[in-house]
Amino acid sequence: MVFVNYVRGLEAPQLPPPANLKTIRHHLRENYFSSLGSGFLTVVLGTLVLWLAWRILGFAVVDAVWAGNDRAACLATEGTTEGACWPVVIQKFGQWIYGFYPVAERWRINLCAVAFVAGLVPMLTPSAPYKMTNAIYLLLVFPLVAFVLLTGGNFNLSPGNYAGVICLASLIAAALPLAIFGVDEGTKRNSLGLALAGASLIVWGSSFIARTDITVFGISFDSGLLSIASGFVSLWVVLSDRVARTSRPFRIWGVGVTTLLCAMLLIDIDFGLVPVETAQWGGLTVTLVVSITGIAASLPLGILLALGRQSNMPAIRIMSVVFIEFVRGVPLITVLFMASVMLPLFLPPGMNFDKLLRALVGVALFSAAYMAEVVRGGLQAVPKGQYEGATALGLSYWQMMAKIILPQALKISIPNIVGNFIVLFKDTTLVLIIGLFDLLAMAQTGLRDAAWATPVTAPTGYLAIALIYWAFCFSMSRYAIFTERRLHTGHKR
Structure with missing residues (x-):
């Protein structure tokens, strides 16, 4: 069998360019009038949409009343059609x-809105830089500022409020080494810290529920100060472990506790704002x-x-x-x-x-x-x-x-x-x-x-x-x- 390679000696004839498939006519034919049933539904639904749009537009714009001081301006008179009363x-x-x-304090809401938009717009813009800083602002800084502005701040927190946070923080800090390194590798120091943290939380919880101070051998101790002292002792015991305190979970825990305490101090400051319930x-x-x-x-x-x-x-x-x-x-x-x-x-x-x-x-x-x-x-x-x-x-x-x-x-x-x-x-x-x-x-x-x-x-x-x-x-x-x-x-x- 002999194979003959054919090579064209002349150029191929030039063909006309393809029809423009992006015209309005082509779009309507492909999407709305591709068949008899599709065209019928397009006409019926299109007529209904146009009728509804005209009715709404007539009520909201054409026949609407745009100026007036009372109901008399919005009442339809003879020969007029009732429209929207803007x-x-x-x-x-x-x-x-x-x-x-309060009207005199509405600037505080406006300021909160501006602060929120100022943080939200860069966060939602893909090309905006400093995303992490912006996220910290939206999640940590803005909520505190908005809370103080809207409520007025100055909550006069008692030592018991700080005691609860410190006791709970000490309990979490004492449990972190056991969760990270396991029970078998947990040191006696961490176990002691966990026991002290649990005791401080029990002291605070019991005094908080009973609303009384702690009395030991006839001596009355302030429950908030006692809980804070025991919580700090447990924190000192746990944080003395260098391996535990240098781990990443501990750093995250430290940032969270610091932020919470700073927030409590912030809402406890009197900024001179009028309280608004x-x-x-x-x-x-x-x-x-x-x-x-x-x-x-x-x-x-x-x-x-x-x-x-x-x-x-x-x-x-x-x-x-x-x-x-x-x-x-x-x-x-x-x-x-x-x-x-x-x-x-x-x-x-x-x-x-x-x-x-x-x-x-x-x-x-x-x-x-x-x-x-x-x-x-x-x-x-x-x-x-x-x-x-x-x-x-x-x-x-x-x-x-x-x-x-x-x-x-x-x-x-x-x-x-x-x-x-x-x-x-x-x-x-x-x-x-x-x-x-x-x-x-x-x-x-x-x-x-x-x-x-x-x-x-x-x-x-x-x-x-x-x-x-x-x-x-x-x-x-x-x-x-x-x-x-x-x-x-x-x-x-």
């Missing part, structure tokens, strides 16, 4: 934002405080619960499963009622937590249970080979999770995590059940003003509130889409 929104807008916060808060301020606190607390708690549910230790796994399934089995209203009504029953006599603080704890724990299942779904989506590869490299459990597994799991779970954040932001309206006036509750209160009683007052107010909620939720959704595209998840088909 003067009532303009007049009540300050109350919607600040609630019952949380009962005077309301409106968008309460909505943002509850939602931001819930979002910031639910994600780390949810990650820990998800890891606990997949733990090999039965006690940790069972406690995580029980907590998650119990919280997910009850509505948020029930959790808020329990936090508001039943939580004081478990506290010592005479001790009470602020109503807003109870709501923050309830919302954070409730959202953490749902966040745990979202994160667990991401953990299960990570291939098993990633776990095996991390183990083969000799990484510890926490190193494997922090550097290999969790980044992939959280990247996969971004849509569901942001979905939980959006649901949490909207669920803040339920705090009205326990007597907190959020944005929606404050708007409903303002719309009942007889001076603005018209048939269009309530629809206008609810339309304005819906636009505010939509702006926040849409912003979170769009940023989530931006983050997904930037990280190139690679899970799209």
Whole structure:
């Protein structure tokens, strides 16, 4: 068989360029009129959307009233159509934002908002530098500054408050060497420190519950000072071990304890601000405080619960499963009622937590249970080979999770995590059940003003509130889409 190699001697004929496939006509044909049924649905749904848009636009803009001092300006006269009554929104807008916060002190809320945005925008901008410094500012500095500004500070903490922190810190410090190096390698010094720390915590706890000083052989000792002294002794015993105090967990513990003590000292200082109780808060301020606190607390708690549910230790796994399934089995209203009504029953006599603080704890724990299942779904989506590869490299459990597994799991779970954040932001309206006036509750209160009683007052107010909620939720959704595209998840088909 003879093979003949054919080589073209002439150039191939020039063909016309392909048709532009990015025209509006091509887009409509491919997506909206690809078939007879698709075209029919496009026409019907398009007509319905245009009709709804025209009705809303006519009510909110075309026929709306933009100026007025009372209800007379918003009443429809003969020959006119009733439209939105925007003067009532303009007049009540300050109350919607600040609630019952004193007018002369509203600059404190404005300053908190500016400080939060100044830290949030660089944190959400990928090209902005100093991410770690910014994170420390948002997680440690800003909450303290905002707390002092909003409440006024000057809480006059007693020695017993510091004693509780020092005793608990000493107990954790004494338990760290045993957790790091194991029970068999734990020295007698660490065991002695653990015993002293436990004793100091028992002394403080018993005196705190009884609200009395400690009497030994007829001599009365101040419980706070005695607890602080015993806590410092246990800390000195534990920190005398050079190997233990130079470990990374000890450094993290030291930063946490120092930050907590500095925070207590900060809120104990009198800055000359007028005290404002949380009962005077309301409106968008309460909505943002509850939602931001819930979002910031639910994600780390949810990650820990998800890891606990997949733990090999039965006690940790069972406690995580029980907590998650119990919280997910009850509505948020029930959790808020329990936090508001039943939580004081478990506290010592005479001790009470602020109503807003109870709501923050309830919302954070409730959202953490749902966040745990979202994160667990991401953990299960990570291939098993990633776990095996991390183990083969000799990484510890926490190193494997922090550097290999969790980044992939959280990247996969971004849509569901942001979905939980959006649901949490909207669920803040339920705090009205326990007597907190959020944005929606404050708007409903303002719309009942007889001076603005018209048939269009309530629809206008609810339309304005819906636009505010939509702006926040849409912003979170769009940023989530931006983050997904930037990280190139690679899970799209």
